[in-house]
Amino acid sequence: MSQSNFSIPYKHPFTPDNQYKKSVAYFSMEFAVDQALKIYSGGLGFLAGSHMRSVYALNQNLIGIGMLWKYGYYDQSRKRDGSMEPEFREKMYSFLTDTGIRFQVPIMGQDVWIAAYYLAPNVFQSAPLFLLTTDTDGNDEETRAISYSLYDADVSYKVAQCMVLGIGGARLLEELKYEPEVYHFNEAHAVSAVFQLYKKYKTVDEVKKRVVFTTHTPEEAGNEKHEIHFLENLGFFSGLNLETVRKISGNQGNIFNHSLAALSLSRNANAVSKLHGEVSRDMWKAHPKIAPIGHITNAQNNTYWVDKQLEEARINADHAKIAARKKELKAILFKTVADQCGKIFDPNVLTIVWARRFAAYKRPDMLVWDMERFRKMMDNKDQPVQVIWAGKPYPKDEGAINTFNHLFYLSHLFPNMAVLTGYELGLSKLLKDGSDIWLNTPVVTREASGTSGMTAAMNASLNLSTYDGWICEFAKDDENSFILPVAKSGDINKEDCDNLNDKLEKSVIPTYYADQEKWQSMVLASMNDVNVDFNSDRMAREYYEKLY
Template sequence: MSQSTFSPPYKHPFTPDPKYKKSVAYFSMEFAVDQALKIYSGGLGFLAGSHMRSVYALKQNLIGIGMLWKHGYYDQGRKKDGSMEPEFREKMYSFLTDTTIRFQIPILGKQVWVAAYYLDPEVFTSAPLFLLTTDTDGNDDDTRAICYSLYDADVTLKVAQCMVLGIGGAKLLEELGYEPEVYHFNEAHAVSAIFSLYKKHKTVAEVKKRVVFTTHTPEEAGNEKHEIHFLEKLGFFSGLDIETVRKISGVKENIFNHSLAALSLSRKANGVSKLHGEVSRDMWKAHPKIAPIDHITNAQNNTYWVDKELEEARIDKDLDKIAARKKELKAVLFKTVADQCGKIFDPNVLTIVWARRFAAYKRPDMLAWDVQRFTKIMQNAQQPVQVIWAGKPYPKDEGAVNTFNKLFYMSHHFSNMAVLTGYELALSKLLKDGSDVWLNNPVVTREASGTSGMTAAMNASLNLSTYDGWICEFSKDGENSFLLPVAKGEDINKQDCDNLLEKLENEVIPTYYSNQDKWLQMVLNSMNDVNVEFNSDRMAREYYEKLY
């Protein structure tokens, strides 16, 4: 049934630049290349999407391999009382091409059919993408469901998803008759591919020659782990016996650590910021046989994210034009605020935005922890502020969902506070354009990189942040951003909260209202400083130079 009658142009539809002719297959669980293709949840996808757009711009010889999620991640709706409700709806994409490739891989003792769809680079100016799905003829309801929802909460389904990406992705390349020189795993989701490569090439050295790995997880506990016999029963190791798996993957116990296996079977690895590279080397130092871990700092695609008029004003160093355009962009965002929340925001008022995935370590609601001080800031008529929250928690993360809902209920008490649903690429762009301050307050060292502040800075928003991730390489406090001191000792949450409120009361808000010249100069500095170093073209180049 396999049909791989593709002409060579299908393998890579544009002629690569000679600097980037080495062939790469880039495996990622999610890609955010455009609002219309909902196969991503958050930062990992935003990063991969920007990377694929830079691959297109630089004409690199790279193809993406991902998953076609029938329900996407989820649609963030509201219940009758306005609190958050995850909704799972089928997505249809007429812009994808059915490759007609169908093949089977064994999962849980069943032969599961996998279908491959293709995103032509010209559709969204990205690298060519191949997207896999089990929602195809010949599969029963259970196996079709593997590709329904990104990061399914059911552990067996989630591992099966990783197997479709990894083993299925490697099999797809065989069906295409395409042998890339480099297999790049963006996070450890596709690590099962390594075992099918080992079966094919017979030695660790041959596997390592081909494999590189990007880790995004800054703490040991965050790495995916499963019982090794459970994985074997699922078919994760492509029929290799457990002793061989242990020998080649560095896993000694019965708990299989996906990242450790990826590090053990790669020739090179990287963290996603300078700080994260250091944290990762320290975290894995007990395993001397793993790949050397360098760092390539995450970045975002200027061409996709930057407002053209703001960019012209930046190049002309025209502060008045930046200020005027910013007000226009705020007015556009505020239409969405009015539509969703029934509140009329004012473009002349300082607007603070916190928007990204809701997760406990990112501390979404920190600004409102000290209710008294928060209320005082919100009710200051002389120097008013407006605050907007947005972001999707994992649908089964009750703590994060409750935080989202608590903020929403709290917003009923303030006409200048809004909590928006539907944080995807399009809303993210509106919020970057329409914010004056981009608030980022994760627990320090827990954010591997974070990228939302980059695209905010590109669009004339100032970062107000704890000292973590990419910010360490960008931020100059009081010159291009506002930086909180690193909390030390026992109660870092209280220190960070106090420092945040103090910074707002004594520096951020007064500068905006009493020293617009300084504010706009900081904005220009920020736009200039983010422009080259944190553009994904630099990142895509570094992947070729440092990793491939």
């Protein structure tokens, strides 16, 4: 059943550039195109948002298909004692257009109504986006709740969300009478769409002709897997029998690997950095029939992220102007620090920021593992430092929430340490603008790409990082960043922690206070080196050249 009053058949609202005429539908669970549209959780969304902005800038024939989350990811607020509390509040967006398109998809044993909303390109200078929701008339509370919260903790709901994106997205395109030449799955969340496509086109070759896949997961264990009968009962395979599902998806037995299915039914696939490409090819080498895996390194959109005055100073190679503007931007960030934490930070003091999703492999608290050295650094009056943490743990990840709260309680002991809540696009921009050092501490090879350091570098912040992800293609230690040697011992946590403290004590802090000339030349080198290669315009071009 379906009904609609949207202009059909759908026509892309801007005329594509000749190089980018091929029509693409880009499926992503999250998009961070603007602070005002809270349908993202972290890096995957930031990346997709930058990609959609570059699509707009380059006039590419691409539309985004995503989800309209009623409560977003979650609002990060505080309990009475100041520790972290996830809150789920309804979001209303008058800038979205109700397309009037509504259709039903069998999910969890019911015919679920799906409604589609539209974000026009001129609202946030992005690709046109279609956002799907089950929070619509005709559904009961249980099925409305499928699109309430991004990455629901309940496994049935999480899979149902993937089905709304995948099967629902493929069905939406049918409702629009829009047949893209390419279906691009950003991560395997939308892989259920391939079974819908197989029913339509009847052969694997016809499906593969149209499907490409981007993997973001650098280790086998991180790829989503479920028991195949569980998925069948939810309606994941669009009614195909399991014999056919196993045959076409590369999955044998009763455990269904979503990424393997995406790789088996794509003609082309990519990892998101050079190192991640090597890791991915090695990881999947036992499956010779999958799509070839290349790499297109992630990037971020300069137009959105860069401070205009810093950019002008970069173009003119004006060290003094960069330094002066940086102090102004630090002062702006420090208003938020004062507001949230009751602490007055000094723009003249070296400021270190660790800010991204809180997850164990990212090791957010490495800086405080050696308390003796941390205390010594924080108490140094001759060469003072200020440290800020921010980031959202997954709302059910008790370990990561405990790490966040541990840092918050620890911050009571230091007037120069702050832990901020509400890490979304807006705060992220303030922190990139206001940091001198952008600290990045993942276990090496666990971060497929990482992108937060790119936007920090665009805004005159130096990366201090383990050697992982995009950093391997960018960093020149002591020239445009500060890089920790790759840990080789049995205890990589201790080795990385020791190396981090050594780097701070012997290199980062002395350079900032005793050799500003070198610091400023590193900053300029970093800004120049990140400017072209890690701007999402380059990435959006490469998707057309290499993947589509």
